[in-house]
Amino acid sequence: xxxxxxxxxxxxxxxxxxxxxxxxxxxxxxxxxxxxxxxxxxxxxxxxxxxxxxxxxxxxxxxxxxxxxxxxxxxxxxxxxxxxxxxxxxxxxxxxxxxxxxxxxxxxxxxxxxxxxxxxxxxxxxxxxxxxxxxxxxxxxxxxxxxxxxxxxxxxxxxxxxxxxxxxxxxxxxxxxxxxxxxxxxxxxxxxxxxxxxxxxxxxxxxxxxxxxxxxxxxxxxxxxxxxxxxxxxxxxxxxxxxxxxxxxxxxxxxxxxxxxxxxxxxxxxxxxxxxxxxxxxxxxxxxxxxxxxxxxxxxxxxxxxxxxxxxxxxxxxxxxxxxxxxxxxxxxxxxxxxxxxxxxxxxxxxxxxxxxxxxxxxxxxxxxxxxxxxxxxxxxxxxxxxxxxxxxxxxxxxxxxxxxxxxxxxxxxxxxxxxxxxxxxxxxxxx
Numbered sequence: 001x002x003x004x005x006x007x008x009x010x011x012x013x014x015x016x017x018x019x020x021x022x023x024x025x026x027x028x029x030x031x032x033x034x035x036x037x038x039x040x041x042x043x044x045x046x047x048x049x050x051x052x053x054x055x056x057x058x059x060x061x062x063x064x065x066x067x068x069x070x071x072x073x074x075x076x077x078x079x080x081x082x083x084x085x086x087x088x089x090x091x092x093x094x095x096x097x098x099x100x101x102x103x104x105x106x107x108x109x110x111x112x113x114x115x116x117x118x119x120x121x122x123x124x125x126x127x128x129x130x131x132x133x134x135x136x137x138x139x140x141x142x143x144x145x146x147x148x149x150x151x152x153x154x155x156x157x158x159x160x161x162x163x164x165x166x167x168x169x170x171x172x173x174x175x176x177x178x179x180x181x182x183x184x185x186x187x188x189x190x191x192x193x194x195x196x197x198x199x200x201x202x203x204x205x206x207x208x209x210x211x212x213x214x215x216x217x218x219x220x221x222x223x224x225x226x227x228x229x230x231x232x233x234x235x236x237x238x239x240x241x242x243x244x245x246x247x248x249x250x251x252x253x254x255x256x257x258x259x260x261x262x263x264x265x266x267x268x269x270x271x272x273x274x275x276x277x278x279x280x281x282x283x284x285x286x287x288x289x290x291x292x293x294x295x296x297x298x299x300x301x302x303x304x305x306x307x308x309x310x311x312x313x314x315x316x317x318x319x320x321x322x323x324x325x326x327x328x329x330x331x332x333x334x335x336x337x338x339x340x341x342x343x344x345x346x347x348x349x350x351x352x353x354x355x356x357x358x359x360x361x362x363x364x365x366x367x368x369x370x371x372x373x374x375x376x377x378x379x380x381x382x383x384x385x386x387x388x389x390x391x392x393x394x395x396x397x398x399x400x401x402x403x404x405x406x407x408x409x410x411x412x413x414x415x416x417x418x419x420x421x422x423x424x425x426x427x428x429x430x431x432x
Contacts, residue, residue, distance in 0.1 A: 005030055006395050008038040009356065011045040014348055015327040022049075024354040027394040027408075032348055040397070042390060044358055051330055051346035052084030052355025052393060053312050054337035057142070057174075057220055057237060057283035059304070060086070062108055064093045069288040069374045071112035074308065076404055077286075077372040078115045081309035082357030084346065084393045085412065086115060086286075087337075089142055090122030097122040099131045106136065106411060114404060115393065116355075118341065118412040120174065123154075123162050133169050136413030138341055140166050141174035142220050145203050153180075160210040167215035169416060172340065174218045177203035177227065178261055185299050187252040192262040197224035200261055204230040218340060221285045223261040225271040228278055235340055237281040240307055240314050243273055245379060255294045255301035256379050259287070276324065281340070282332045284311040288375035306375040310366060313385035317363045320386070342415055354395040357388035 005025040012022050014032075021035035035041075055078060061069035078086050088109070090096035096105055102121060109117045121137030123129065129140065143162060144153045154162070166173050179199030185191055204219055204227045211217060217234040219227070223242040241259060246266035250257035257263050264272075287304025294301050312333055319329050330347075338345040346355035363386040364370075368378045370387075391399035398407040413419075 004037045006038060007040045007042070007354070007392070008035045009049060009358075009392075010035055010041060010043050012049045012348070013044075015325075015330060022348060022356075024392075024395040027354055029348065029350055029352045029354050031350060042358065042397075046361055047389075048316065048326065048359040048361070048386070050082060050312070050316070050326070050357045050359065051334040051348070052353070052357060052391070053082050053333040054085045054087070054341075054343065055083045055284050055286065055308050055311060056087040056281060056337045056341065057239075058086045058088055058286040058308050059091070059288070060088050060109070060286075061288060062092070067374075068290055069306075071109050072114065073372065073374040074286070074288075075112070075114040075117070075409070077306075077309040079391050079393070079399045079404065080372050080387070082312040082359070082388045082391055083308055084115050084355040084391065085117065085343070086308065087118045087120060087138055087341070090120050091142070091144075095122045095124070096120070096132075097124050097127040099128070099135045102132055102135050102137065110411060113409050114398065114406060116409050116412060118343075118414070125158050125161075129162070129165050130169065133171060133414065133416035134418045136411070136417040136419070137171075138412065138414040139172040139174050139218070142176040143173055144176045145178060145207055156206065156210050159207065160212070163211050163215040163217075164213040167213040171414070171416065172216045172218055174220055175207050176220050176260075177207055177222075179203050187298055188247055188250055188254065188257050188263065189252055191258060192247060192264065195260060195262050197226060197264060197268055200224060201226035201230050208232060208234065221261060221283070223264055223272065224268050225275050228272070228275050235280040235336070236278070237283040238272065238279045239283060239285045240311050241285075241305060241379060242269065244314055244318065244383065245269070253298055255296065255298050256305070256377065258294075258298065258301055258303050259285075259305050260303045277328070279332060280336045282311060282315055283337075284308045286373075288373050290375065291377050294377070305379050306371075306373045306377070307380075309371050309373060310378060310380050310385060312357065313359075313363075313366075313387045314380060314383060316359060316386045317384045320363075343412055354392060356392045358390040358392075359386050359388050362386070
């Protein structure tokens with residue numbers, strides 16, 4: 001290969017402590033060391049450079065729900081937070097439970113997304129999982145063990161069946177584990193009491209008990225330490241709102257804090273944070289609703305909060321404050337999601353995807369007006385966070401100082417994809 005390249009990031013502090021220049025050619029890292037000649041040079045001295053994050057749990061809305069969010073606004077929000085690849089969940093309206101609805105969702109993302117994307121397949125009894133797998137579903141789920149917004153909970157018999165089928169495909173099931181009690185859901189305290197940490201932990205164990213065919217399991221947004229412990233050798237994710245927000249920070253009637261699983265008392269939150277090293281993945285569960293919807297009487301207000309743009313900035317500020325190694329943040333936001341999903345990773349080695357976020361040394365107080373989601377609000381108002389000043393995707397600067405530039409976002413289909421032409425940047429084991 002010629003000595004020249006497309007882009008060089010100079011003075012990059014690598015996770016191991018070495019300072020080096022990262023050279024990029026045709027969308028991939030081609031050399032780490034002394035700089036090569038390039039058409040564009042970005043000096044990263046004094047900055048924190050992180051590989052582009054993968055948020056493997058977002059709800060990009062669109063179609064009948066585009067007033068909440070669509071692919072354009074949601075993906076721009078992702079990029080502004082250092083996320084260059086999102087995995088969309090299938091409990092859309094309509095849900096992604098047929099090859100036709102799945103193909104329409106891919107087309108919708110292809111036409112509007114500013115960042116890379118993958119899409120999960122949904123499940124209802126009787127749907128054709130093999131057809132969804134061959135259409136390119138990255139994984140199946142989140143599969144609901146309890147009802148939530150726009151999704152019904154499965155019986156354990158149906159859950160056992162879907163886990164068995166996905167196991168034969170060699171796929172992954174992502175699980176929303178909760179138990180929901182009976183009673184009025186009138187404020188944040190009762191919401192927590194109806195969807196208890198203990199019930200969540202029991203649900204995690206019961207899901208594992210149904211998995212008699214050895215399907216790969218990934219538990220979404222676990223909100224308490226007991227659930228993480230019950231997950232065994234399954235992979236687990238935690239959401240920033242469960243790590244960095246507690247029940248006591250909100251007025252009891254404030255539905256902006258209403259989410260499933262619920263926000264927990266601070267003592268429960270702190271025990272979850274203590275398991276930072278066991279948590280495989282940080283994922284936002286970005287689930288935007290409008291301010292008007294969140295201002296409805298608590299019982300009628302939908303569950304869910306926006307979070308894709310604030311996920312990495314909050315976690316970076318957390319790591320700096322707690323003096324947690326940046327390597328652990330990179331592991332949870334980039335390396336492990338790629339390993340779990342079979343995606344080519346972004347990073348600092350030759351051949352890695354050239355996706356990076358460049359973050360300044362300081363932090364700021366989060367203000368909803370600075371964010372890009374169509375939701376227009378955030379539960380993290382006033383929290384300290386470090387937002388990227390520059391984001392690179394596929395070796396191209398796609399976000400810089402508040403300005404977006406359309407790059408070349410790509411669809412990453414799952415391992416079972418069979419098509420006439422394999423899309424660029426597909427998962428590394430895309431053919432069955």
